[in-house]
Amino acid sequence: MSVPLYQAKAEMFRTLGHPVRIRVLELLQAGPRPVRELLSEIDVEPSNLSQQLAVLRRTGVVVSFRDGGLVMYALSTPDVAELLAAGRRILGAVLADRDGLLAELNAHPPAG
Amino acid sequence: MSVPLYQAKAEMFRTLGHPVRIRVLELLQAGPRPVRELLSEIDVEPSNLSQQLAVLRRTGVVVSFRDGGLVMYALSTPDVAELLAAGRRILGAVLADRDGLLAELNAHPPAG
């Protein structure tokens, strides 16, 4: 497998590695939304949101188009929703492992 | 949904956002491997690989244990493989869209 392909994969994941960008993608799972609405649901400066949307656009995970006076954003492919779902599962598994380990530690004091 | 949870999700994706870390995870899909072997397959300094492995460990996507004189690494959950697969699909979709658009542009010159 070629080196640039690893670069592309890494870039794709790095694109998702930001709280605002994650929130945007989760909101877009329910369908296209105008910037205005994203702004009202995510506590962030307009210029900052624009920057983050630009990052998502550059990588191609979202697309934008105009609808009347508003700019709309949408997921470029439903696969993105799957990626987020897989991420949630891993997070769940990791946290469960941690809690499980913590619980086990508590159940068996130092001498155990 | 709480703000720290978005932080955790973002951190989880950011963890994958590095070519060396992606390669490590892909190699680990086939089963646990010693650091030594990862080193021989990824062209990177030992200390650098260690740093990247530490990042993966911190987030909990991999675990490590000792086997004889070697340190082994393994995926902490098979869900990680699914995440990588979803990433591949999106990358495919995005690149196909780009190529498709490019092809269409070439098929319909300026006047079209």
Place this chain on the structure above:
DNA sequence: TGCCGAATTGCAGAAGTCTTCAATTCGGGT
């Protein structure tokens, strides 16, 4: 044309990440 809200861009300082070096830890074998 001129105005208004919507959205983006440019920029600069702060904050974080990456890479490599040298130094260190850790077990295993003798």
Place this chain on the structure above:
DNA sequence: ACCCGAATTGAAGACTTCTGCAATTCGGCA
């Protein structure tokens, strides 16, 4: 105890990303 290879850690400099401000673009509408 000593040495050796395996792996990790610490730290510094180069580089990238993030954030908020001000300035700008863009479309729609009077």
